[in-house]
Structure formats: structure tokens, C-alpha cells
Amino acid sequence: MEEPAEPIPWLRNKDLAYYGPFRDNVKAFIKNETEADDFYVEGGILGHTVTLAKGTKYEANMRVYEETMLDSSRVHCDCCRCIGWHHHPVTRKQYHFIIHTDFRADLKPELKGKRICQICTAAMPAKDKVCASCGENDGETSILDYQTHLMHGMLHANGCGHLMRINGREAGSRVLSGQQLIQIWEKVCNLLRAREVSVEDVSQKYGVEFRLLNPVACGKTWYGTFGYQFGKGSFGNTAATHRKAAELLRNFPLADVVHDFKNMRPTRANSSNNLLELKAETESQGGSLHSGDDETLEVIARYEVLMGRHAPRTLGGLVALLLRLQRIVRRNDKAEKELLLRSQRESKERGEGGDEGADAKARRREEEREAAAKRKAGTSEALFEPLAFQHHSKRPKRVGYKRGDDGVNGVESPTSPQQRRVMSSAKPRALPSRPLRPRGADGLVPATESPFKAEPAPNPRHLAASIRPQVKRELDLDPTQPKKLASREGKKQAKPSTSAPGSTKMGSSKAFDVEVNTSRWSDARIETASNHCVEVLREHGGKYMPRQEVRALARAKGVGDTGLLDHVLKNISERRVILTKTAPKAEKGATQRASIKRRQNASTGQLEYMLESVPGMSKMVASVVISAGASGGKKTSSPAPPSKKSGADKVLIKSEPAQQQQQRRTTHVKPETVKRPGLTGEQNAMEEAARQLTRDDLDRDIKLVYKSVLEHYKPARPRPGRPPSKDGKGAKSKVRGADLVAAARVLLDTKQFVKTYVPVESLLTLRPPPPRGPDGQGKGGRPPMLAKGLRVLVTAVIDAKNKGPKVSGMDVSAKGGRRKHGVETKPPPEVVLLPPDPLLSDLKLAVNKCFQDLYVVLAKFKVSYAVGFESTKDATKLGAKKIGGARVEVHGDGADLESEFRYQGGLDQWVVRCVCGTCDDDGERMICCDACEVWMHTRCVSIADSQGTPRKWTCADCENKGKVSSGGGGGGGGGGGGN
Ligand SMILES: [Zn+2]
Ligand SMILES: [Zn+2]
Ligand SMILES: [Zn+2]
Ligand SMILES: [Zn+2]
Known part of the structure; x- marks a missing residue:
């Protein structure tokens, strides 16, 4: 099912390896593998470049920024605090590995004269300095705080670090995918032997949080597939509760979901007491006053039908299926886009002008209307969508920045004016100080189409919201529409199907009043698009043509909306086509009828279309007949999917009775589906299903499942207008999925994930491979690692008198439910390298140098004694056997304990003790x-x-x-x- 893996761009020297601790490896790497440059210079930051995958399609420049903390405008590390490393002293250096965005505004006609704000990624006039969206001047902001980097990972010199962000293709990367980017990061960490790396998973899309979606689908977060494990849960969650919650949601039977949703009392849209939620809900349903219950059932039914015997049985199965289908549809779309570009190139080469004129004008009008609709919906254009895998919404730090300074929601405490009431460290995530990108009035991120599409397509939601209520009126009243076109669904003219209880398995079968066009497009647009499609087929002269090609060529003719083309292509094979001779000679046969054939290519699995061959068709013009009589007797052979638009077009849609849907589907699927070699039945079913769906369909369904089932299980929500005490409780006990609410909360509250790349102890036994070959050159082992050197793991007590500032939550020895807030006296242990037959003085020297180099506050650190060697003289040999691989604790003086560099988390003391069990600042x-x-x-x-x-x-x-x-x-x- 997975797409073939794309190669991971990497260094030319694939055998390069390092065998020392990170602090040494990174220096050797920068010295030998990168080129220093002043491509970007900023206080305290030194830039280096290394080119990955040179000369290939995936070539990328990885920048390594060496940040010297003493000269830097920042001091502390938010990420360290959030993952629980706030007690680490600030390292002297930290290293940023960055792949800058390859986004180019000049490739986007709609961005003419504009550029992208590096901080909030909104489009802004190129000459403006301060962004109107976020109010920041990105020219004055550190490049290390840009949100647009495709990859940004940072490692403190001690080997602990953070993956700050991965922005894959959906977020604008032109060449590298999110998978490739994170695997570059993996290679960096493994090569340099990073110790531990944390990531904050706040990746989301239109309000759908992936850290909830992914564990439900596959038991892991997206980062989990790369080995990032539960790091730290807020609100007292643990790895065990996290795993349990994911399992509960994943294995929850869909039958129980159906049961719960069916037994929900019908409500109006306000099934929630929470105003925000209510707004979001209403929004997501395009402002309709329809409850989401039926929609959820319909979604479940839709995929049951589409997948047949491979239909999902559990909630996890459903979510996984949706995500996979989404990937397949996107893959198909991409292939098609490439086809389109090719055909455009070719037609340019041939010197064809293309059909400009009326079509282009119509298209422009359409775009303007869409833009107006979007504006009306209160959303600004988010031209850059960074959130696919975005991480950590950090505020850029400046000199003197202290937590508390930004006072989000903060109120000065009357007692201690310095102290803000709300830990700014725990900036409320719901109200970020800087919006990552423009948000709708309801706080939801607008679900824009991918802004990097060659041509804008209408946003279904906004279109729906703005147009849907008017569709009927328009159709009835609009005098500019020459004729009424009855769509397929209209012709079907289902009698008001009284939804029989038995049929609800298929979802609610609601009959709405007689409608004309159930799609979100006007009849005129459908007709235009259909005509373009048949023209493409006619030009192809009676031969089968892959669906993607038809779609691409129709786009080349000026149909910008792929969703519309999908809609048209689904129904087109049942349409009759009229061919008219272009030369207006009133002879016999000036018009001919023809039909469109559709089949699935057995070897490629693709759908193919053909326009029946008619004599002289090359000199004719094809147009579709969409009148009611034209397809009278073809009902059962209709290949269109059932109530495809049911979610988005709720108000106008009518779905057929379930049995009829089923019948149609089987008559269609059976003769046409030919198994593709190499694919399992399930994969085939998925490919087939994907062809029936558009990305809008999937986006909408995923969002619906997320909102109604996952995020907050709708049947368990309190009923409005009823006291939740009695009735609520009674209803709840009948709800099978009542526990899902708490489980979802656990997943949402777990944002910190961590991966251990190299446990520090394992460095004790790590040895470069012995030199090979006559020249004595090792394969990759480099200085400073000597194969013969001894390795010792050293713990340094830097604050022997225990007078340092206290750190909240440091001491986990709980007594009587109360926790002590202790002092951290040791930085993480380090492996140091000793000469083959070391003296005690060698050990002391090595330890001094190691910690002096590493940490700002230890610049003058000196070992006073090593535990176990108190009475040993400095000149004494320690004995290679005894000391090699040993663990030694040393005590020393000279640490600057009052410095703000003492702790990554800062010097502030916080006593955290919450009812949920949290004793530590967890970033909430x-x-x-x-x-x-x-x-x-x-x-x-x-x-x-x-x-x-x-x-x-x-x-x-x-x-x-x-x-x-x-x-x-x-x-x-x-x-x-x-x-
Ligand atoms: Zn950190
Ligand atoms: Zn901005
Ligand atoms: Zn109190
Ligand atoms: Zn709490």
C-alpha cells in the first residue's frame, strides 16, 4: 500500500561514521564535511553548508548553524523545559540543522509583488517590513525562529536536542517530502550520535490534531513511526495511559459507534453546550442546522459500501482507511498534475494558443466569486500551509526576553507585580501569542485548499457556506442560465424514501424535496466542464484514454476546478453526446449521437474513457446532452457512487434508499473491477474506492469523523436543554462509547515525544572498526576517536554545597503526597576519552576540559576529587583495565551557580502541584x-x-x-x- 520510498538525500560519503560523544562528533563534522560561509550571519551564529544528494533531483542544502549561547540573544530552551530537561545547564553551543524552504513566490502568479512572512507564513506585500498578520518584522527576527524551514532540528552540545519542525510537501516543500525530511534528521542524529531528541507533536490541519488521529489509525503518532515514543504527558498522563487510550479508540467496534449514533436523540445543531464547539460544528456543516449524527452514519456507510468485504470493523480501521485513501487520492492528483504540466508544455511547443477567451473569462469570474465567498466567510487567504507537520509554536526570543513578558492572558498579580499569573511558559495553546496562520473567526484554521495548487479550486466549505443556501434560488431565478440541467441525481428522482429502520445500516436515507443539482457547482459550470471532457475524448478519436489524461487535458482547456472534473467524470459515461459538424452545412448527418464508454484497464488499474467513434468526428464539436430523457433507461448501470456529496451538500441532497445504492454499486463494481497484479484484494478495493472520491470528500469525511467521533464522542455529549444530572447520566450509561471521550483527551494532552538515539552508556563500548587494507586507513573512524583510547563515564557534581536554586519537580520521592523541590547538582553524565595508560591527572584534565567546553556555567569548573580516588595522587596510574569503561563521580568547584545559564529552564522557581498529579511544569x-x-x-x-x-x-x-x-x-x- 505504501508508496515506493523516495531516496533520502544524504552525504556523498555514505560510509562516514563517528564513534565519539556528540560534542566531539559535531565539531569534526562541521570541520570536515561542511563549508563555512557568511550566507547568513547573525549575532552569535556561524553558518555552514553541506549539500545533500548532490546532482540528483533531490539535491538540498543543509545548513548547520552553530550558535554560541554567550553571544546569542536567547538563553533558555523552551523545548528542554517542556520535555523535563529544564535542569540541564545551558550548553556553550547548540547546533541547528536546517533545510531552508524552497518555496518561491515568483512561481505563484497570485503572489505577484508579495512575499511570505517568515514568522506566520501569511502573504504580505513584498516591500512591507512589518507583517500585517502577525505584527512582526521578520527581517529582525532570528532565522532560527522562522516557521518556514522544511527541516529544523537542534542539538545542544551535550547531545540532547529537539526536532523543531518538519514541513513536508503539504506545507510547501517543492522537492522533499515530510518522510524524506525526517529521515534526513534521523541520519544526522545517528551519524553524530545524538543522545535524546524530543519533539512536540502539534501537527494539525484544519483543527484536526494528528496526535489524536494517528494513534487511532495505527497505534502511533506520525513521529512514532520514526521511533519517537511517549515523552511526557501533560495533566499527569503516563506512557501506560497513553497506550491504553490509543488501544481503546483503535479497537472500538464500528458497530458500537453506529449503535450509539443511531440511538442519539435527534438534536438541533447545538448538541454542545460549548459555544466555540457549537460554532465550529455549525461551520463544519456549512452552517446548516443539521445534526452531525446522520452524517457520521453516512460516512461509515459510505466506506462500508465502497470497501465491500474489506470494510473496516473498528474505529481505528475506519480512520486508517480514510488516511490511506487520502494519500492515494493525493498521489493520483499529483500524477495528474504532472501530466497536465507536460501537456501544457507540449502544446506550447506546438505553438498552440489554447482556448483562451470565453473560458478564461468564465474561469476568472469563477475565481473572483470564490475569493469573495472566502472573504465573506471571514478567512484570510493562508497561502502557505505550514501545519502539516509543524512543531512548536515558539515566540522568537530577544534580549531580555523572560517568560512572563508576553503576558498572554496574563494579569498582574497585585501581590507580586513581577510575577504573572499565568505561566507564560505555559502560554495557553488555545490562544497563541502569535497565530501561526490566520484563523477564522471561530478559531478554527480555515480549511484552505492546498495553496500550492497550480490553479485555485474552490474551497468546498467556504463555497458551501456561502453558496449552498442560495443554490436553489439561483437555479430558479438566475436569468443568465439559459437552460436547466437536470443532474443524474435529479433524474433518479427518488421517491421520498421513508427511511426504513432496516436500511439505516447504510446511513440515514433522508429524502429532501425535489432538487435539481445536488452538487456544489452550478449547472452551467457542469455543462462547460462536461463539454470540455467530451471534446478531449473526441480529439482522441475513438480510442480509450486514461481518466487522468482526460482530466488533465480538460484542465488544460481551462477547467480549473479538479473537484468539478471529478464530479463530471463520474457521471459522464451515462451521458449522451451530440456531435455537430463545425461547418454549418445543413446536410444530413450534421449532428450525430454518440455515447461514452468507460472501462478499467486491467494492467494499470486505471479507469479509461472513450467516445464512440462516429464518421467524420474529427471535424465535429462534441457536447453533452443532459436533458431528462437522454439517459432514461440507464439507471442501474450508473457507475456513480452513492450520495457522494452527502456531507457537504446536506441541505440539498437526497440519498437513495440503501438497497438501491447497494444494487447500483454491485452492478457497477463487479464487471469492471479487474484485479491488478501484485495488489491484494484490500488494496485493489482501496484503489478502486480512491477513484470514486476526491480529496475534498476525504478531507470532509476525516474532519467529520474527527469532530463527531474522536475529539468528543457525540453520543456522550450532554443534551442541550436537559439537565445533565439525571437524564444525562441515564443516557450516558447506554452509550457504549462513553469512555472514548476520556481516551481522546489523553491522546490530545500528550504532545511531548522523545527518541533515544544513543544511550550515553553505549558510548563506553563503542569502538571504531579496526583499520582495513594495507594503507591502514579505517573505513570511517576519524580523529578524535582513537581506537585504543579508554572511555569513562563521568558524573560531575557541580554544586557540592547544594545551594543552587531549586527546580520544581526535581525530586520525585513523594512523601505523604507532597513532593520536595530539590536542587539539581549534576548535568547529564558524559563519556570522556583517556589516553591508553592514564594517570589520575589525565582523568581530571579530561573531565575539566569536557565540562568546561560543554557548559557556560562550568567555564571555570575544576575537579576537586573523584569519588573512590580521594587519597590517590594525581601522578598515580589508574590502570587501564580498572578504569576503562568505568563510571566515575567527580566533585568540583568553580561553577557559576547564580548565572542565568545555570538551567535551561531558567532560574525561576515554580512550585507545581496540581490535582491531576502533575508536579512539574508541563507546558500547559x-x-x-x-x-x-x-x-x-x-x-x-x-x-x-x-x-x-x-x-x-x-x-x-x-x-x-x-x-x-x-x-x-x-x-x-x-x-x-x-x-
Ligand atoms: Zn533544549
Ligand atoms: Zn506574519
Ligand atoms: Zn492555595
Ligand atoms: Zn492538572
């Missing part, structure tokens, strides 16, 4: 109790993310103790933000 939004100064999650004390924080607030404990006579209510209800 928190609030501090005025009385005991303990921080807790706002969510855990019932302050919604959308809510401001109250000016005064005391925790329930303090409230009960009566420490505070008055205050803002323990439950923290209202509060109403504002500063």
Missing part, C-alpha cells in the same frame, strides 16, 4: 494560588482555555482552610479575563 496553561503560591492547571480548576484568568484566585485547599477570607471562588468559575 497554569494559574498560581494567591495564598500558597502553588501552580495548577487552569483546566484542572475549571478555567476554560477560552476564559481569562481571574484577578484573584485561591485554590480549593486554601479556600477550605479559610486562609483567605474572601476571594474568587475555588471552582474558579467566571473570572472574566482582561488586564
